[in-house]
C-alpha cells in the first residue's frame with residue numbers, strides 16, 4: 160500500500176472496529192476538539208479522564224453528543240495513572256495526552272510497576288504529507304531520543320518499520336541520513352549508517368530495505384542520486400528517514416512544517432500502545448491526523 164496523503168490513513172482503519180482512545184487529563188480544549196471530530200468520523204471511541212464538569216463544559220462548546228464515557232478524576236497525576244492502567248489492562252488501544260505535561264505522561268508510561276514498557280525503546284515518529292514528495296514520508300526520531308546510539312537506532316528503525324508494516328507497507332525503504340553519502344570516519348552518523356545497512360543485508364534488521372549513509376537530497380530525489388551515481392533501491396524513494404540526532408530531526412521537522420507547509424501526524428511508538436503526544440502549538444488538523452495515525456497503527 161502506498162499512502163500519498165494523511166487522509167489515506169482512513170482507508171487503513173475503514174472496516175475495522177473503532178479504536179478506544181483514553182485521554183489523560185482530558186479537560187483540554189485543544190485535544191478535545193480533535194477527539195470529538197475523530198469520534199464523529201467513526202475512527203475512535205473516546206474515554207475521557209479528568210475534571211468531569213470541565214470536560215462536559217468543553218464538550219458542549221464542541222457540540223459533541225452527550226454519550227461520551229467520562230471518568231471524573233480532577234488530579235492530573237491520578238488521571239494519567241488511570242489512563243495508563245486502562246491501556247495496560249487492554250481496556251484502551253491508544254493513549255493520548257490532554258492537559259498535562261509531557262514529562263508527567265512519559266514518566267507514567269515508563270513506570271516500572273504499572274507503566275507501558277515492552278522492553279523496546281520508545282521513539283517518536285512523524286508522518287509527513289509534503290507536496291514536493293510523491294508519497295507520505297516518515298521522519299524519526301525528532302522529539303524523544305536525544306543522541307541515539309547504534310543500539311537505539313536499531314530500536315528506532317524497528318519501531319518505525321513495524322509501524323509502516325501495520326499501515327500495509329510490508330517492505331518500507333529506510334534511508335539513514337548523514338551530511339554526505341560516503342562513509343567518513345569523523346562523522347559518526349555515516350559509520351552507524353554503514354553498519355546498519357550491512358545488518359539489514361545480513362537479515363539482522365528485517366522487514367525493510369535499508370540504505371545509508373545518504374544525504375537528504377539523494378534520499379528523497381532520484382535525480383539527485385543519479386547525479387551522484389548512487390545505485391540504491393532506497394535513494395529517491397525513501398519511506399522512512401532515520402535522523403542522526405534530535406537536533407537535525409527537529410530542524411527538519413520544523414523546516415517541513417514552516418517552509419514547505421507540510422502536514423504532519425505524530426505518535427510515540429514502542430510502548431504497549433501508540434501514544435498521541437501532540438503539543439499545544441500543533442494545529443487542530445495535526446491533532447486529528449495524529450489520532451487517525453495512532454488508530455491506524457494500533
Ligand code: COD
Pocket residue numbers: 262265269279280281282301302303304305409
Ligand atoms: N525508551 C525506553 N525507555 C526509556 C527511554 C526511551 N526512549 N528513555 C528513557 N527510558 C527509561 C530508562 O531506561 C530509565 O529506566 C528511565 O526511563 C529513566 O531514564 P533516563 O534517566 O535516561 O531518562 P530521562 O528521564 O533523563 O529522559 C527521558 C526523556 C524522554 C525525558 C529524555 O530522553 C528527553 O528529555 N528527551 C527529549 C525530549 C524533548 O525535549 N523533546 C523536545 C522536542 S519536542
